[in-house]
Amino acid sequence: MGKPTTLASTPVLALDGVGKSYNGISVLRGISFEIAPGEIHGLLGENGAGKSTLLKILGGAITADAGAVLFDGVPTRLSSPRDSIAHGVSLISQELALVPQRTVLENVFLGGWANAAGFATPAADRRRFDELCAEVGFDLDPHALVASLPLGKAQQVEILKALARGSRVLCLDEPTAALAEAETEQLLEVLRTLAARGTTIVIVSHFLEEVLGIADRITVLRDGAQIATEDASAHTSDSLVRLMVGREVAALSRTPAPLPDSAPVVLKAEGLTNDRILDVSLEVRRGEILGLAGLVGSGRSETLRALFGADRISAGRVSVSGVPVRRATIRRMIDRGLALVPESRKDEGLVLRRTTAENIALPSLGGRQIGGIVRQGAEASAVDRVVAMVDVRGSVRHVPVGALSGGNQQKALFGKWLVTPPEVFLIDEPTRGVDIGAKVNIHNLILDLAAAGTAVIVVSSELEEVMALSHRILVLRAGRVVAEFPSPADREDIMSAAFL
Numbered sequence: 001m002g003k004p005t006t007l008a009s010t011p012v013l014a015l016d017g018v019g020k021s022y023n024g025i026s027v028l029r030g031i032s033f034e035i036a037p038g039e040i041h042g043l044l045g046e047n048g049a050g051k052s053t054l055l056k057i058l059g060g061a062i063t064a065d066a067g068a069v070l071f072d073g074v075p076t077r078l079s080s081p082r083d084s085i086a087h088g089v090s091l092i093s094q095e096l097a098l099v100p101q102r103t104v105l106e107n108v109f110l111g112g113w114a115n116a117a118g119f120a121t122p123a124a125d126r127r128r129f130d131e132l133c134a135e136v137g138f139d140l141d142p143h144a145l146v147a148s149l150p151l152g153k154a155q156q157v158e159i160l161k162a163l164a165r166g167s168r169v170l171c172l173d174e175p176t177a178a179l180a181e182a183e184t185e186q187l188l189e190v191l192r193t194l195a196a197r198g199t200t201i202v203i204v205s206h207f208l209e210e211v212l213g214i215a216d217r218i219t220v221l222r223d224g225a226q227i228a229t230e231d232a233s234a235h236t237s238d239s240l241v242r243l244m245v246g247r248e249v250a251a252l253s254r255t256p257a258p259l260p261d262s263a264p265v266v267l268k269a270e271g272l273t274n275d276r277i278l279d280v281s282l283e284v285r286r287g288e289i290l291g292l293a294g295l296v297g298s299g300r301s302e303t304l305r306a307l308f309g310a311d312r313i314s315a316g317r318v319s320v321s322g323v324p325v326r327r328a329t330i331r332r333m334i335d336r337g338l339a340l341v342p343e344s345r346k347d348e349g350l351v352l353r354r355t356t357a358e359n360i361a362l363p364s365l366g367g368r369q370i371g372g373i374v375r376q377g378a379e380a381s382a383v384d385r386v387v388a389m390v391d392v393r394g395s396v397r398h399v400p401v402g403a404l405s406g407g408n409q410q411k412a413l414f415g416k417w418l419v420t421p422p423e424v425f426l427i428d429e430p431t432r433g434v435d436i437g438a439k440v441n442i443h444n445l446i447l448d449l450a451a452a453g454t455a456v457i458v459v460s461s462e463l464e465e466v467m468a469l470s471h472r473i474l475v476l477r478a479g480r481v482v483a484e485f486p487s488p489a490d491r492e493d494i495m496s497a498a499f500l
């Protein structure tokens with residue numbers, strides 16, 4: 001462990017030997033560090049290292065089974081979110097804890113925390129709301145329904161809710177994973193403002209540059225153990241990766257395999273139109289990786305969903321290997337060899353109660369019973385390959401997918417398609433929440449599938465990822481295809497096509 005840094009002021013929060021086990025397996029042990037008021041503390045580690053577990057302990061969502069958490073030097077029992085909130089700690093997870101069918105204002109003051117003093121009235125709430133917005137520079141419509149907000153704005157509502165409760169420690173679990181570049185910048189700026197006013201921030205992120213750009217100090221976890229707590233200024237992304245992984249990580253050096261001129265078109269869409277996209281035409285050939293770039297809301301995911309039959313189209317045509325598909329439904333598209341890895345794994349991708357092995361076997365099982373999987377041939381090797389990526393202890397064979405860390409769930413999602421590679425693979429955000437080593441694995445997996453003949457369409461809010469993987473890039477803007485670039489494409493060209 002590196003030299004511990006000493007704090008100039010009394011820590012607002014201290015962890016002393018904190019540990020947690022599940023079913024006798026220790027996922028966190030001996031965690032001890034202090035955080036000063038107004039400090040931004042980055043929490044780093046590979047998928048499954050224990051970051052979310054630590055934040056959940058601070059947020060009172062789960063209870064530590066060893067060690068102590070101290071506020072202002074006083075050991076404190078955190079056995080519910082209520083306890084944590086009472087001590088001024090708010091946890092903002094990726095799955096936001098908002099009520100979608102209520103307004104922004106209602107959500108901010110939900111739970112009655114601001115009413116504790118007994119003088120809250122709608123007018124007082126509204127005044128307080130305006131004050132808070134002004135303090136942190138948010139521009140939110142108090143009467144908008146939360147369901148109608150883009151993710152970046154919904155996150156702002158969570159932050160306001162925490163501030164309205166008087167939180168002095170904000171814990172954020174991968175807050176930028178699903179944000180676009182501009183939204184990310186805005187969030188980081190808000191966090192800096194809050195810290196400057198004395199709010200303490202603990203932030204988990206897989207984007208190392210982002211952490212280096214914002215954190216005062218960082219703690220690195222590896223496999224449940226604390227590897228270092230040090231000043232961020234002492235580090236570069238390379239040195240952080242070495243701490244996280246314990247070895248050098250290969251850079252993303254591979255490029256897509258060259259595409260033979262003879263490669264036939266597998267998927268062709270003409271004039272796809274619905275309420276989200278307008279006249280989208282594209283084709284992708286056997287073995288080709290087509291990237292879709294564009295801002296959040298530009299119609300990239302909606303294009304994938306329309307191709308997959310998940311969203312209805314009001315005009316346009318899709319054909320697979322030259323054969324038109326009449327009235328596309330998901331079932332029909334799957335029968336034609338299409339597969340979609342959706343943006344949100346929780347909602348659409350995985351059966352959370354089932355083990356990873358079962359989830360992997362699902363698409364190839366068809367009508368067969370899931371309980372008694374015959375692990376042989378392709379299934380067995382696919383499960384092994386995913387196990388190797390997901391978890392060194394191999395617990396994925398027995399643990400329900402729902403208990404895996406966020407990044408490991410994302411890997412399991414991919415494992416599903418290794419058994420029977422699809423003809424056309426539509427992938428929305430392939431590496432969201434995935435650590436830097438696993439990202440290389442997932443990229444290689446996509447490149448391998450394409451090299452073996454699968455036609456791929458990939459959407460990612462990380463432009464670098466689209467550029468690294470694609471043979472060709474289409475840029476969408478306001479639901480239309482506005483530009484096309486062969487690889488290697490120029491970053492600036494893509495950006496200006498996406499924005500203008």
Ligand SMILES: Nc1ncnc2c1ncn2[C@@H]1O[C@H](COP(=O)(O)OP(=O)(O)OP(=O)(O)O)[C@@H](O)[C@H]1O
Nearest residue numbers: 022027047048049050051052053403404405406407
């Ligand atoms: N309810 C649970 N039951 C069993 N194991 C669990 C449970 N919750 C978490 N774990 C295990 O604890 C370990 C740490 O998980 P955690 O979610 O804290 O990782 P993480 O660092 O946040 O990873 P990621 O970057 O993928 O989000 C993982 O091995 C995970 O499978």
Ligand SMILES: [Mg+2]
Nearest residue numbers: 051052405406
């Ligand atoms: Mg996590």
